[in-house]
Amino acid sequence: xxxxxxxxxxxxxxxxxxxxxxxxxxxxxxxxxxxxxxxxxxxxxxxxxxxxxxxxxxxxxxxxxxxxxxxxxxxxxxxxxxxxxxxxxxxxxxxxxxxxxxxxxxxxxxxxxxxxxxxxxxx
Amino acid sequence: xxxxxxxxxxxxxxxxxxxxxxxxxxxxxxxxxxxxxxxxxxxxxxxxxxxxxxxxxxxxxxxxxxxxxxxxxxxxxxxxxxxxxxxxxxxxxxxxxxxxxxxxxxxxxxxxxxxxxxxxxxx
Amino acid sequence: xxxxxxxxxxxxxxxxxxxxxxxxxxxxxxxxxxxxxxxxxxxxxxxxxxxxxxxxxxxxxxxxxxxxxxxxxxxxxxxxxxxxxxxxxxxxxxxxxxxxxxxxxxxxxxxxxxxxxxxxxxx
Amino acid sequence: xxxxxxxxxxxxxxxxxxxxxxxxxxxxxxxxxxxxxxxxxxxxxxxxxxxxxxxxxxxxxxxxxxxxxxxxxxxxxxxxxxxxxxxxxxxxxxxxxxxxxxxxxxxxxxxxxxxxxxxxxxx
DNA sequence: GTGGTCTAGACCACC
DNA sequence: GTGGTCTAGACCACA
Numbered sequence: 001x002x003x004x005x006x007x008x009x010x011x012x013x014x015x016x017x018x019x020x021x022x023x024x025x026x027x028x029x030x031x032x033x034x035x036x037x038x039x040x041x042x043x044x045x046x047x048x049x050x051x052x053x054x055x056x057x058x059x060x061x062x063x064x065x066x067x068x069x070x071x072x073x074x075x076x077x078x079x080x081x082x083x084x085x086x087x088x089x090x091x092x093x094x095x096x097x098x099x100x101x102x103x104x105x106x107x108x109x110x111x112x113x114x115x116x117x118x119x120x121x122x123x
Numbered sequence: 124x125x126x127x128x129x130x131x132x133x134x135x136x137x138x139x140x141x142x143x144x145x146x147x148x149x150x151x152x153x154x155x156x157x158x159x160x161x162x163x164x165x166x167x168x169x170x171x172x173x174x175x176x177x178x179x180x181x182x183x184x185x186x187x188x189x190x191x192x193x194x195x196x197x198x199x200x201x202x203x204x205x206x207x208x209x210x211x212x213x214x215x216x217x218x219x220x221x222x223x224x225x226x227x228x229x230x231x232x233x234x235x236x237x238x239x240x241x242x243x244x245x246x
Numbered sequence: 247x248x249x250x251x252x253x254x255x256x257x258x259x260x261x262x263x264x265x266x267x268x269x270x271x272x273x274x275x276x277x278x279x280x281x282x283x284x285x286x287x288x289x290x291x292x293x294x295x296x297x298x299x300x301x302x303x304x305x306x307x308x309x310x311x312x313x314x315x316x317x318x319x320x321x322x323x324x325x326x327x328x329x330x331x332x333x334x335x336x337x338x339x340x341x342x343x344x345x346x347x348x349x350x351x352x353x354x355x356x357x358x359x360x361x362x363x364x365x366x367x368x369x
Numbered sequence: 370x371x372x373x374x375x376x377x378x379x380x381x382x383x384x385x386x387x388x389x390x391x392x393x394x395x396x397x398x399x400x401x402x403x404x405x406x407x408x409x410x411x412x413x414x415x416x417x418x419x420x421x422x423x424x425x426x427x428x429x430x431x432x433x434x435x436x437x438x439x440x441x442x443x444x445x446x447x448x449x450x451x452x453x454x455x456x457x458x459x460x461x462x463x464x465x466x467x468x469x470x471x472x473x474x475x476x477x478x479x480x481x482x483x484x485x486x487x488x489x490x491x492x
Numbered sequence: 493g494t495g496g497t498c499t500a501g502a503c504c505a506c507c
Numbered sequence: 508g509t510g511g512t513c514t515a516g517a518c519c520a521c522a
Binding site for chain 1: 127142204211220222224225230236245
Binding site for chain 3: 520521522
């Protein structure tokens with residue numbers, strides 16, 4: 001996995017974990033990779049994964065069973081969506097609107113690009 | 124002015140300055156507020172505004188006339204638009220698409236919200 | 247049985263065992279549940295119960311008869327009480343006092359809650 | 370400052386910070402010691418203080434002004450009290466009741482000890 | 493095996 | 508000066 005420069009790695013990993021849960025790759029109720037496993041896989045320091053898991057535990061997306069590992073919580077999907085939606089509505093959408101207004105981009109053009117995007121990424 | 128937590132203040136001020144130029148509030152060829160004036164108005168440390176002006180000067184959006192102050196350059200509008208467009212297409216739009224896809228938000232809903240946004244901000 | 251997050255499970259089980267002995271549910275001289283039985287009942291790993299029993303054995307609250315099982319010792323009650331009292335006086339009581347002082351809770355209110363507690367738990 | 374063994378240092382520091390705010394030693398709205406200052410004073414690694422401040426920031430007891438430092442929030446007192454009260458009612462009080470019941474300690478005795486405690490600690 | 497904590501030290505952006 | 512992040516490495520309790 002490659003990390004962008006403009007966001008903390010532990011947050012990018014949090015996004016990675018969240019999407020894996022959201023897309024069903026890491027099913028609800030099942031154990032997710034251990035700190036060490038994920039650290040090896042993503043080639044980061046275990047402490048960085050610890051931070052990610054702490055962060056997601058605070059948000060009740062994952063929960064710890066002592067001595068066993070972390071699990072996706074029953075309402076992980078709701079939690080992930082609600083956090084994501086809040087950030088989207090409060091931060092990204094206003095910025096998006098400001099940009100298409102100031103740059104004079106039509107929503108039709110956006111719609112066309114969206115079709116391309118879906119074909120490339122989620123077909 | 125309130126600042127978001129996830130972006131450096133000097134960059135948020137750069138956006139603020141750019142929009143004022145773009146919207147004609149600070150016309151091309153006229154002096155823009157001095158570092159001190161803007162610092163007082165936005166309630167930030169003058170050094171932070173200095174950094175903003177340096178940043179915009181590097182991008183040739185504003186220029187300094189010694190002893191007088193800063194002015195929007197003749198091609199400020201193009202500069203601002205080109206930088207903004209690049210960031211929009213490369214960074215914000217993919218993220219925007221990923222979000223409306225995962226959050227299952229329709230472009231129709233976006234369009235409705237856009238009307239509200241324009242009425243509130245740019246009428 | 248539900249376990250709190252801030253104390254090791256094996257210690258919480260030790261408290262559970264101690265209280266059963268103290269309250270006469272597991273009489274002195276009679277066999278207490280085997281490691282496996284208790285592990286099944288409490289839904290924990292047998293090793294965890296092993297640890298509990300080791301812990302209580304060290305404190306001479308229970309004793310092992312080879313091939314038969316564990317029994318509450320003759321002076322189990324005294325042992326339990328003395329350990330409990332020591333921890334209570336040295337650790338819990340000062341913390342309790344600091345809390346009711348800082349939170350401005352009266353001893354009258356505590357007394358009222360105590361009546362409710364007794365009715366719910368030990369009637 | 371000396372640290373107990375049975376609780377994470379960063380949490381003990383969080384308690385220390387909270388009490389300083391609660392008792393008015395670090396007034397609301399004013400800057401609290403920087404990470405480095407507090408680390409030196411308490412003789413711990415700066416990272417440990419970072420953890421404390423992160424923890425308290427999550428609970429909205431303190432807030433960060435970028436490049437300046439941390440401040441006690443306007444509702445720090447409420448936050449501290451509500452967290453403390455919740456833990457007290459859910460964890461410590463039931464344990465306290467169980468102990469005085471099982472150890473056969475009267476509330477009158479508790480009241481007497483409380484007077485002594487207040488004289489020693491908060492006069 | 494699991495996670496939790498702490499130290500040490502480094503680099504960075506930001507104000 | 509401020510905090511934020513990351514790495515490295517260690518030790519520990521726990522299941």
